[in-house]
Amino acid sequence: MTQSVVVQVGQCGNQIGCCFWDLALREHAAVNQKGIYDEAISSFFRNVDTRVVGDGGSISKGKICSLKARAVLIDMEEGVVNEILQGPLRDVFDMNQLITDISGSGNNWAVGHKVFGSLYQDQLLEKLRKSAEHCDCLQCFFIIHSMGGGTGSGLGTFLLKMLEDEFPEVYRFVTSIYPSCEDDVITSPYNSILAMKELNEHADCVLPIDNQSLFDIISKIDLMVNSGKLGTTVKPKSLVTSSSGALKKCHKKPFDAMNNIVANLLLNLTSSARFEGSLNMDLNEISMNLVPFPQLHYLVSSLTPLYTLADVNIPPRRLDQMFSDAFSKDHQLLQADPKHSLYLACALMVRGNVQISDLRRNIERLKPSLQFVSWNQEGWKTSLCSIPPVGHSHSLLALANNTCVKPTFMELKERFMRLYKKKAHLHHYLQVEGMEESCFTEAVSSLSALIQEYNQLDATKNVPVQDLPRLSIAV
Amino acid sequence: MSIVTVQLGQCGNQIGFEVFDALLRDSHSFQGLCSKRENEAYQTSCKERFFSEEESGVPIARAVLVDMEPKVINQTLSKAAQSGRWKYGQHACFCQKQGSGNNWAYGYSVHGPRHEESIMNLIQKEVEKCDSFSGFFIIMSMAGGTGSGLGAFVTQNLQDQYPNSLKMNQIIWPYGTGEVIVQNYNSVLTLSHLYRSSDALLVHENDAVHKICAKLMNIKQISFSDINQVLAHQLGSVFQPTYSAESSFHYRRNPLGDLMEHLVPHPEFKMLSVRNIPHMSEDSLAYSTFTWAGLLKHLRQMLISNAKMEEGIDWQVRPPLSGLPPLGKMSLSKDLHFNTSIANLVILRGKDVQSADVEGFKDPALYTSWLEPVHAFNVWKTQRAFSKYEKSAVLVSNSQFLVKPLDMIVKKAWNMFASKAYIHQYTKCGIEEEDFLDSFTLLEQVIASYCNL
Numbered sequence: 001m002t003q004s005v006v007v008q009v010g011q012c013g014n015q016i017g018c019c020f021w022d023l024a025l026r027e028h029a030a031v032n033q034k035g036i037y038d039e040a041i042s043s044f045f046r047n048v049d050t051r052v053v054g055d056g057g058s059i060s061k062g063k064i065c066s067l068k069a070r071a072v073l074i075d076m077e078e079g080v081v082n083e084i085l086q087g088p089l090r091d092v093f094d095m096n097q098l099i100t101d102i103s104g105s106g107n108n109w110a111v112g113h114k115v116f117g118s119l120y121q122d123q124l125l126e127k128l129r130k131s132a133e134h135c136d137c138l139q140c141f142f143i144i145h146s147m148g149g150g151t152g153s154g155l156g157t158f159l160l161k162m163l164e165d166e167f168p169e170v171y172r173f174v175t176s177i178y179p180s181c182e183d184d185v186i187t188s189p190y191n192s193i194l195a196m197k198e199l200n201e202h203a204d205c206v207l208p209i210d211n212q213s214l215f216d217i218i219s220k221i222d223l224m225v226n227s228g229k230l231g232t233t234v235k236p237k238s239l240v241t242s243s244s245g246a247l248k249k250c251h252k253k254p255f256d257a258m259n260n261i262v263a264n265l266l267l268n269l270t271s272s273a274r275f276e277g278s279l280n281m282d283l284n285e286i287s288m289n290l291v292p293f294p295q296l297h298y299l300v301s302s303l304t305p306l307y308t309l310a311d312v313n314i315p316p317r318r319l320d321q322m323f324s325d326a327f328s329k330d331h332q333l334l335q336a337d338p339k340h341s342l343y344l345a346c347a348l349m350v351r352g353n354v355q356i357s358d359l360r361r362n363i364e365r366l367k368p369s370l371q372f373v374s375w376n377q378e379g380w381k382t383s384l385c386s387i388p389p390v391g392h393s394h395s396l397l398a399l400a401n402n403t404c405v406k407p408t409f410m411e412l413k414e415r416f417m418r419l420y421k422k423k424a425h426l427h428h429y430l431q432v433e434g435m436e437e438s439c440f441t442e443a444v445s446s447l448s449a450l451i452q453e454y455n456q457l458d459a460t461k462n463v464p465v466q467d468l469p470r471l472s473i474a475v
Numbered sequence: 476m477s478i479v480t481v482q483l484g485q486c487g488n489q490i491g492f493e494v495f496d497a498l499l500r501d502s503h504s505f506q507g508l509c510s511k512r513e514n515e516a517y518q519t520s521c522k523e524r525f526f527s528e529e530e531s532g533v534p535i536a537r538a539v540l541v542d543m544e545p546k547v548i549n550q551t552l553s554k555a556a557q558s559g560r561w562k563y564g565q566h567a568c569f570c571q572k573q574g575s576g577n578n579w580a581y582g583y584s585v586h587g588p589r590h591e592e593s594i595m596n597l598i599q600k601e602v603e604k605c606d607s608f609s610g611f612f613i614i615m616s617m618a619g620g621t622g623s624g625l626g627a628f629v630t631q632n633l634q635d636q637y638p639n640s641l642k643m644n645q646i647i648w649p650y651g652t653g654e655v656i657v658q659n660y661n662s663v664l665t666l667s668h669l670y671r672s673s674d675a676l677l678v679h680e681n682d683a684v685h686k687i688c689a690k691l692m693n694i695k696q697i698s699f700s701d702i703n704q705v706l707a708h709q710l711g712s713v714f715q716p717t718y719s720a721e722s723s724f725h726y727r728r729n730p731l732g733d734l735m736e737h738l739v740p741h742p743e744f745k746m747l748s749v750r751n752i753p754h755m756s757e758d759s760l761a762y763s764t765f766t767w768a769g770l771l772k773h774l775r776q777m778l779i780s781n782a783k784m785e786e787g788i789d790w791q792v793r794p795p796l797s798g799l800p801p802l803g804k805m806s807l808s809k810d811l812h813f814n815t816s817i818a819n820l821v822i823l824r825g826k827d828v829q830s831a832d833v834e835g836f837k838d839p840a841l842y843t844s845w846l847e848p849v850h851a852f853n854v855w856k857t858q859r860a861f862s863k864y865e866k867s868a869v870l871v872s873n874s875q876f877l878v879k880p881l882d883m884i885v886k887k888a889w890n891m892f893a894s895k896a897y898i899h900q901y902t903k904c905g906i907e908e909e910d911f912l913d914s915f916t917l918l919e920q921v922i923a924s925y926c927n928l
């Protein structure tokens with residue numbers, strides 16, 4: 001079994017990370033009743049004897065002593081990380097695995113990437129190496145950050161290049177929160193596009209998510225709960241939408257519910273690698289199957305049924321409904337409509353009491369309404385994990401490599417151009433050492449090239465599929 | 476003589492478990508509708524073939540379990556131990572921490588060489604335990620990374636290290652609509668490599684077995700264990716002991732050798748498939764009776780019309796009338812009408828088996844012209860019934876059964892290859908475009924050869 005390390009960068013990254021660790025602990029507590037430190041837990045947690053001072057405290061088997069998250073927390077302001085360290089999760093984090101500063105990046109990618117990048121390069125490397133050493137077999141780095149700010153965006157992407165150089169064999173899965181249209185950070189288009197160039201070049205796989213979609217999903221859940229039609233009772237043990245099993249429906253912090261969705265995404269993504277099932281899917285299979293060409297590694301995700309993301313006990317609707325919902329545009333974690341765009345590949349990761357015949361039946365049912373690229377007409381990757389999410393009987397995570405990401409990128413580019421044409425706020429960036437206008441032009445052309453790739457694929461959309469002439473053999 | 480089984484990857488290990496379980500259950504839990512002495516001879520023969528004995532008396536499967544990540548092997552070992560009736564050897568597994576990622580190239584070029592010594596040592600130990608060794612039975616899937624890539628590598632190694640031993644590969648063909656996106660690439664690479672190094676490829680298609688579960692067994696929510704159990708039943712009915720000749724007094728000693736001798740007369744034609752009859756849920760079985768005539772008539776028509784199971788057989792298909800020129804090259808674009816065979820083996824088990832009339836299978840019209848039916852067709856009859864079936868028949872056939880599915884896989888792989896999609900994942904592990912082209916060429920050759928029968 002392999003291990004993964006979570007690197008959470010910036011305010012957004014750390015807040016989501018915090019939700020993730022909370023949910024991960026709950027999930028493992030529910031599955032692992034006997035408190036034995038097993039391989040599933042070791043994928044995200046170390047078992048440490050806290051009485052031992054210094055580094056020698058790791059225990060690899062036997063009863064759980066104290067779990068430490070395999071995480072590195074990075075932020076250039078102290079507020080968020082301090083809050084985490086004073087909160088209920090403080091014992092889960094290793095004090096040595098933090099990097100903080102005081103002044104913050106000022107929503108400036110250049111500050112995050114160039115200034116803090118070079119300032120903290122050695123420390124970053126040291127912490128990352130340490131976390132890798134604690135792993136028996138490190139398979140993947142999960143980077144969580146936002147694109148619109150300064151630290152997550154700038155320093156987060158600086159890390160990517162470092163990880164690629166230092167750990168070339170280890171996968172880099174990036175969960176990126178893209179800025180919505182009404183984002184209140186004016187320079188978010190600059191930050192995002194500069195970051196995207198790094199994502200294009202150094203990430204193995206990117207899961208783009210935007211706040212608007214998360215917000216819409218939360219509203220839908222609230223609607224389901226408040227409508228009372230489905231008879232709700234608060235579940236004491238399910239993965240909660242607020243971080244302290246409270247019975248109240250209002251959330252303690254504004255982004256809590258939304259962050260929990262992303263946390264659920266990461267848990268479900270790794271469930272088939274951690275837990276047993278009749279058709280396992282490891283993390284390296286995600287990249288192998290869903291990335292047909294190195295640059296096209298952006299995957300749109302959807303989690304269904306929605307109520308698995310909520311604290312409520314809604315009687316399960318038909319299984320098939322779960323599959324249908326996974327393809328509707330209202331359930332995607334990005335503003336995108338995969339059903340009306342072109343699929344390059346699609347993965348369905350099912351948890352719980354679902355068998356291969358249910359999976360097949362639904363694929364057959366939904367296939368006619370979806371458009372797949374001509375060379376991958378049967379582009380499905382499936383997995384079945386026996387362990388359902390806590391408190392529910394089944395769930396589905398769909399990952400789509402689909403041209404529906406194009407509008408998001410195009411829109412981002414437009415917002416960028418509106419600012420850039422007027423040179424608005426540009427001086428904040430250019431005054432940073434190492435930044436030049438060419439950084440901007442290169443970033444935009446990198447994005448334009450990517451959009452062009454998607455355009456070319458879209459052009460093949462309605463062309464009838466023709467079989468290519470085969471090799472002819474002299475008999 | 477004993478058979479050593481090598482189980483590779485998730486699929487191979489999950490199926491391997493079901494096979495051993497089915498074999499032992501049949502041999503020990505059923506009386507077999509024959510005399511006690513007969514039954515005991517059967518049990519001894521089955522045991523010698525597939526199990527070795529330990530001091531505790533619990534039979535140990537003659538198997539080596541290989542997987543590149545630990546979850547499935549752990550599950551398989553504990554399921555076997557829990558059954559109480561048999562188990563796997565304590566040191567019979569090889570396991571790593573990180574899987575092959577559905578990447579044939581990774582299984583073949585990275586895991587293979589890296590772990591060659593350890594895996595071959597394990598196999599060597601198992602072979603040494605056999606008093607007399609018949610050959611290898613390798614269970615793997617084609618769609619994934621370990622079963623397919625590492626499986627191909629191991630088979631090649633077995634050919635080098637044991638050139639005089641036989642190897643039969645049990646290959647699982649994935650569902651047509653995707654279990655793994657790169658399954659067609661993995662399949663093409665696997666089949667072409669195995670064609671060079673294996674002696675026979677026994678193929679099972681997930682789609683076909685799924686239909687059996689749905690239509691014949693009436694299972695509502697079909698799981699992979701259901702599918703694997705059907706598979707195990709089919710394999711059990713082929714590999715359990717049989718008599719060597721019409722009126723013989725002991726069980727065949729060399730199952731693999733006999734199978735190969737009868738079914739693979741020419742190295743260009745190695746693909747075998749299995750059809751069995753009857754197959755139904757236990758509830759239905761209690762209310763059914765069979766005659767050999769009925770069973771054999773259906774089995775023959777299944778062969779001729781390329782049916783995957785006993786339901787939905789197309790009775791319109793007939794062999795060409797003898798004396799007339801053959802129907803000409805089989806065309807892939809039209810529906811296959813008549814399935815020409817190279818060689819067939821029918822194994823009959825159960826009550827009154829000596830009275831079963833297999834003349835219908837000896838019709839020369841069923842076969843290609845270059846073998847006399849007397850060489851092309853064989854039948855093995857055994858009094859002892861299999862599992863709960865009073866009468867059961869299984870057909871192992873080297874015929875055009877698999878041409879269409881193979882052609883489909885090659886077609887899809889070729890279309891994807893033309894766009895170069897996913898190729899970078901293979902080249903970074905050392906499998907180049909030329910390797911793909913070589914594989915395509917070999918398989919097109921195989922398809923053409925089978926079509927021209």
